[in-house]
Amino acid sequence: MISFILNDQQFTTELPPGSVALDLIRKAARLTGTKEGCREGDCGACTVLLGIPQQNGMKYMAVNSCLLPVGELRGRHLVTVEGLSPSEGYSPVQSLIVNEGASQCGFCTPGIVMSLTGYLLSTVSPITEGAIDSLGGNICRCTGYVSIRKAAELLCSKIGPSPALSPESPLHIKWLIEKRIIPPFFEGIESRLNEIGTPESPDVMDSGMSDVIRVAGGTDLFAIKAEKLKNAELLFFSRQPEMNGITVKNDHCFIGAAATVSNIMDSEVFNCIEGFSRIRRLISSTQIRNRATLGGNIVNASPIGDLSIIFLALDSVALISNGIEKRQTRLKNFFRGYKILDLAPDEIIEGLSFRIPDRNTEFNFEKVSMRKHLDIAAVNTAARIKVENGKILEADLSAGGVAPVPLFLKETSSVLKGKLISSDMVLLAADTARQEVKPIDDVRGSAEYKRILLGRLIAAHFIELFPDLVNVKELL
Ligand SMILES: Cc1cc2nc3c(=O)[nH]c(=O)nc-3n(C[C@H](O)[C@H](O)[C@H](O)COP(=O)(O)OP(=O)(O)OC[C@H]3O[C@@H](n4cnc5c(N)ncnc54)[C@H](O)[C@@H]3O)c2cc1C
Numbered sequence: 001m002i003s004f005i006l007n008d009q010q011f012t013t014e015l016p017p018g019s020v021a022l023d024l025i026r027k028a029a030r031l032t033g034t035k036e037g038c039r040e041g042d043c044g045a046c047t048v049l050l051g052i053p054q055q056n057g058m059k060y061m062a063v064n065s066c067l068l069p070v071g072e073l074r075g076r077h078l079v080t081v082e083g084l085s086p087s088e089g090y091s092p093v094q095s096l097i098v099n100e101g102a103s104q105c106g107f108c109t110p111g112i113v114m115s116l117t118g119y120l121l122s123t124v125s126p127i128t129e130g131a132i133d134s135l136g137g138n139i140c141r142c143t144g145y146v147s148i149r150k151a152a153e154l155l156c157s158k159i160g161p162s163p164a165l166s167p168e169s170p171l172h173i174k175w176l177i178e179k180r181i182i183p184p185f186f187e188g189i190e191s192r193l194n195e196i197g198t199p200e201s202p203d204v205m206d207s208g209m210s211d212v213i214r215v216a217g218g219t220d221l222f223a224i225k226a227e228k229l230k231n232a233e234l235l236f237f238s239r240q241p242e243m244n245g246i247t248v249k250n251d252h253c254f255i256g257a258a259a260t261v262s263n264i265m266d267s268e269v270f271n272c273i274e275g276f277s278r279i280r281r282l283i284s285s286t287q288i289r290n291r292a293t294l295g296g297n298i299v300n301a302s303p304i305g306d307l308s309i310i311f312l313a314l315d316s317v318a319l320i321s322n323g324i325e326k327r328q329t330r331l332k333n334f335f336r337g338y339k340i341l342d343l344a345p346d347e348i349i350e351g352l353s354f355r356i357p358d359r360n361t362e363f364n365f366e367k368v369s370m371r372k373h374l375d376i377a378a379v380n381t382a383a384r385i386k387v388e389n390g391k392i393l394e395a396d397l398s399a400g401g402v403a404p405v406p407l408f409l410k411e412t413s414s415v416l417k418g419k420l421i422s423s424d425m426v427l428l429a430a431d432t433a434r435q436e437v438k439p440i441d442d443v444r445g446s447a448e449y450k451r452i453l454l455g456r457l458i459a460a461h462f463i464e465l466f467p468d469l470v471n472v473k474e475l476l
């Protein structure tokens with residue numbers, strides 16, 4: 001039995017932990033405001049808020065309920081569009097959508113209300129750019145986005161900044177209640193969840209766990225085989241505190257494998273790495289980033305996994321455990337063939353560690369996909385380059401979509417070492433990269449297109465990082 005709070009009511013279900021929250025909401029709880037569209041995390045019609053108790057308050061995030069296993073709800077707060085509606089009239093988010101004509105058939109509207117409310121719950125300084133970005137995972141097929149963007153813009157200008165220091169603070173919740181963004185019952189949720197309690201989940205380090213399916217964010221697993229997982233035995237990594245942290249010791253950073261893309265992008269250490277602020281929007285949508293984890297991206301081993309490419313270029317070390325013994329391997333040696341990994345069935349990745357780039361080290365990530373938001377790459381690439389007086393001391397470049405694995409560009413990286421940065425040097429690096437890879441024709445483009453694209457993206461790293469040392473015209 002799984003107990004949690006659904007809107008303002010305690011709810012207990014006997015559904016298996018592997019069934020998805022969308023079915024619980026619409027079929028078991030009969031709350032049909034949450035819509036069912038693609039069931040693959042693409043449309044955002046099923047967006048809900050998941051509230052997780054923290055040390056001092058609650059953290060709320062927008063997630064796709066079609067990819068959210070019911071087992072993740074234990075001891076947590078699930079909010080649907082019905083739970084945001086005031087007893088009379090509309091919330092300000094709903095009113096703005098109505099007043100701006102941002103809804104026609106209305107199918108996408110509950111998801112949009114949830115995403116905008118989720119944005120206000122997750123920031124103390126709402127800005128238009130952030131509100132619009134929060135809608136990157138919500139597709140509308142009939143209204144068009146101009147009026148939806150207008151509603152988001154007006155929302156930010158009307159609400160202003162929160163008096164709280166952090167979005168998890170009870171003061172922030174109080175402020176949003178005063179602004180009628182969320183109903184008053186949100187204030188009592190934390191203590192009500194404490195009363196429900198969360199039974200301990202099995203220890204991830206117990207031996208004999210190799211038959212259990214490990215669920216990190218579930219965005220790969222539930223998008224691909226939700227039906228098969230319904231009655232499977234699952235282990236939820238989000239409940240393992242040691243796998244969720246991001247810590248810095250001396251000049252090294254350790255990231256728990258269950259840290260999500262949002263956790264990584266919001267962390268102090270990544271905000272200090274120049275070049276990282278641009279990356280967030282290149283990876284999927286807010287709803288997916290709030291669930292997708294580092295470990296899931298690496299073990300899924302998609303040749304175009306964004307985090308795999310980023311952490312390859314950061315020359316990361318994977319920390320691996322089977323519950324009894326621990327070992328380490330460099331990510332560069334981890335991907336051995338298409339979906340073949342240096343990971344035994346009874347092993348898990350506990351986390352990654354890498355040296356934080358120093359002030360002479362530049363980092364950049366480039367990605368080309370068919371559409372800007374919510375799309376996986378045709379080709380992606382990352383570069384970590386240490387330079388002194390225009391000379392390259394260290395270089396680690398990686399590329400996705402051009403081989404059966406997320407690829408460390410060994411030859412390109414080695415060609416760069418010791419060279420002075422110039423347009424000629426960049427052309428040599430781009431040429432080496434084109435020769436080093438073996439792309440295939442697929443729906444994302446022909447092998448030749450991907451080869452040419454990679455060369456252009458290698459040049460883009462240098463144009464972005466060293467604009468004074470290269471001549472853009474010579475690189476085109
Ligand atoms: C709509 C949509 C958009 C997407 N967009 C992008 C995108 O832009 N870029 C991108 O790179 N990816 C994208 N993805 C893919 C996916 O979100 C990422 O690969 C994500 O990082 C997977 O992490 P997860 O935690 O959800 O993995 P899960 O689905 O939980 O797990 C994936 C696999 O890894 C295993 N696993 C997870 N963690 C560990 C661990 N620590 N040790 C051992 N095994 C483990 C699981 O058992 C499972 O086999 C998208 C997916 C969807 C549905």
Ligand code: FES
Pocket residue numbers: 035036037038039040041042043044045046047064065066067
């Ligand atoms: S139903 Fe489309 S994202 Fe969930």
Ligand code: FES
Pocket residue numbers: 102103104105106107108109139140141142143
């Ligand atoms: S209003 Fe019809 S899909 Fe958005």
